[in-house]
Amino acid sequence: MALTGIQILKMLPKKNCGECSIPTCLAFAMKVAAGQTEIEACPYVSEETKATIGEASAPPIRTIKLGSGDSQFTIGGETCLFRHEKRFENPTGIAVVVSTEDSDGDVDGKLNRFNTLEYERVGVHMRADLVAVRDANGDGGAFKALTEKVLNTCPKAALILMTENIDNMKGAAEICGARIPLMYGVTAANQDAMAALGKENGYPLGVKGSNVDELIDISEKLVAAGIKDMVIDTGARTVRAAFEDNVVARRSAVKAKFKPLGFPTITFPCEIADDSMMEAMVSSILIAKYAGIVVLSDLKGETLFPLLLEQLNIFTDPQRPMVVQEDIYPITGPGEDSPVLITCNFSLTYFIVSGEIEGSKVPSWLLIKDTEGLSVLTAWAAGKFGADLIAQFVNKSGIADKVKHRDLIIPGYLATIKGELEEELPEWTITIGPREAGHLPAFLKEWKPSK
Numbered sequence: 001m002a003l004t005g006i007q008i009l010k011m012l013p014k015k016n017c018g019e020c021s022i023p024t025c026l027a028f029a030m031k032v033a034a035g036q037t038e039i040e041a042c043p044y045v046s047e048e049t050k051a052t053i054g055e056a057s058a059p060p061i062r063t064i065k066l067g068s069g070d071s072q073f074t075i076g077g078e079t080c081l082f083r084h085e086k087r088f089e090n091p092t093g094i095a096v097v098v099s100t101e102d103s104d105g106d107v108d109g110k111l112n113r114f115n116t117l118e119y120e121r122v123g124v125h126m127r128a129d130l131v132a133v134r135d136a137n138g139d140g141g142a143f144k145a146l147t148e149k150v151l152n153t154c155p156k157a158a159l160i161l162m163t164e165n166i167d168n169m170k171g172a173a174e175i176c177g178a179r180i181p182l183m184y185g186v187t188a189a190n191q192d193a194m195a196a197l198g199k200e201n202g203y204p205l206g207v208k209g210s211n212v213d214e215l216i217d218i219s220e221k222l223v224a225a226g227i228k229d230m231v232i233d234t235g236a237r238t239v240r241a242a243f244e245d246n247v248v249a250r251r252s253a254v255k256a257k258f259k260p261l262g263f264p265t266i267t268f269p270c271e272i273a274d275d276s277m278m279e280a281m282v283s284s285i286l287i288a289k290y291a292g293i294v295v296l297s298d299l300k301g302e303t304l305f306p307l308l309l310e311q312l313n314i315f316t317d318p319q320r321p322m323v324v325q326e327d328i329y330p331i332t333g334p335g336e337d338s339p340v341l342i343t344c345n346f347s348l349t350y351f352i353v354s355g356e357i358e359g360s361k362v363p364s365w366l367l368i369k370d371t372e373g374l375s376v377l378t379a380w381a382a383g384k385f386g387a388d389l390i391a392q393f394v395n396k397s398g399i400a401d402k403v404k405h406r407d408l409i410i411p412g413y414l415a416t417i418k419g420e421l422e423e424e425l426p427e428w429t430i431t432i433g434p435r436e437a438g439h440l441p442a443f444l445k446e447w448k449p450s451k
C-alpha cells in the first residue's frame with residue numbers, strides 16, 4: 001500500500017538541508033508520496049529505507065533521464081490519466097531521426113534544423129529534444145561515426161541509439177560517456193545481451209515488442225534481470241494501434257499498477273506516415289495520448305511549431321498559473337527620465353504588456369509585482385494587488401534610484417485605487433494608464449514626467 005507523506009517523513013533524516021532541490025524534508029516527503037519525485041534524490045537515506053519507500057511511492061510510470069547538462073531530458077514520472085486530475089509531469093520528447101543511409105547533406109540539414117529551430121513563448125524556450133541515430137545497414141563503423149557527429153554537432157540533443165546489433169550498440173554507447181543515451185533495440189532475440197550491456201553502461205534501454213503481449217514478456221524478464229530504466233515500444237506502426245497501445249499502457253500502469261508497462265513509451269510517427277503533414281498529425285494525436293517520445297523523420301518549422309505549442313499546453317500545470325519573477329524589467333534601455341509602469345506577474349500579462357512597450361519604442365521601466373500569477377483585476381479582488389502592497393513593492397524595489405521623476409503608471413483597471421495609492425506613496429504622482437495593453441504605445445508616446 002502507498003505510504004503517506006507523514007509516514008515517509010518519519011523515515012527521513014530531517015536535516016532540511018535542501019540538497020534534494022526541495023527546501024524541507026516535509027515538502028520532499030509529500031512529493032515522494034505524490035509520486036512527483038523519487039526517494040533517491042535524498043543523499044542521506046539508507047539503502048534499506050530507499051528500498052522500503054521507493055517501492056511504495058514510485059510513480060506508476062517510471063521517470064527516465066537521458067543526456068546531461070544542456071542535453072538533459074526527462075520523461076515519465078506520470079501519475080494520472082487525465083491532466084485535470086493533477087497535471088502531466090514531463091513533456092513528450094520530440095526527436096528527429098538520422099540514419100546511416102542518409103546522405104551527408106541530409107544529415108547536416110537535419111542536425112542544423114535541430115540546432116536552430118527554437119521558439120520562445122511566455123518565457124518558455126521550446127525546441128526538439130532528441131536525435132535518434134539509426135543503424136540502417138549493420139555497418140558498425142558508420143553507426144559509431146554518425147553517433148559521434150551528433151554528439152559533437154548537437155550539444156543540446158539527448159541521443160537515442162537505434163540498433164539491434166549488440167556490437168554496434170556497444171561501439172556507439174562507449175563514446176557517449178555522460179551524455180546518457182537511450183539504447184533502443186532490445187528485442188526478444190537480443191534481450192539478455194542488451195540487458196548485460198545496459199547494466200554495464202548504466203544507460204536506459206529502449207525495448208521493442210512485436211505487440212503488447214511480447215513487450216510485457218520482455219519487460220518482465222528485464223526487470224527480473226535487474227534493469228530498472230526502460231522506454232517501451234509496443235511495435236505498433238499504425239496510428240490507431242499506437243494510440244490504443246499508449247492508452248492501454250498508461251491505464252494499466254496508473255489504474256492497475258501493472259509494472260511491466262509502467263515505463264514511458266517511444267512512438268514512431270516517422271514509420272506510421274508517409275508525408276510530413278500526416279506525420280505531424282499522427283504526432284499530435286500521440287502527444288495528446290501519452291507518448292513519452294515521438295520520433296519524426298525531419299524537423300520543419302511549420303510542423304514542429306504547432307507540435308511544440310500543443311506540448312506546452314498539455315504539459316502546463318492547470319492548477320498553477322505561469323508567472324514571471326517579481327522585479328524591475330528595463331525595456332529597450334530606459335534611463336532616468338523614462339516612464340515607470342507597474343503590472344502583475346501573470347506571465348501572459350507580462351509578455352503582452354512588455355511586447356506593447358517594446359513595440360512603442362519608448363524605453364521604459366516595467367515593475368512586475370508578485371500577484372501569485374493572478375491577472376490584474378483578479379489579483380486586486382483577491383487582495384494581492386492593493387495600494388498598500390503596491391506601495392511596499394515600489395518602495396523596496398529600488399526604482400526610485402533609477403529615475404529622477406516620481407511618476408507611476410498603473411493599469412487602467414486599477415483606476416479606483418489611485419487615491420489610496422497616492423496616500424500610500426505621497427512622493428509619487430499616480431497616472432492611470434490604458435485598460436488595454438494595445439493602447440500603451442500611443443499612451444507612452446504622449447507621456448511626459450509631471451514635474
Ligand code: SF4
Binds near residue numbers: 015018019022025043
Ligand atoms: S536532502 Fe534529504 S535531508 Fe536534505 S532536505 Fe531533502 S529530504 Fe531532507
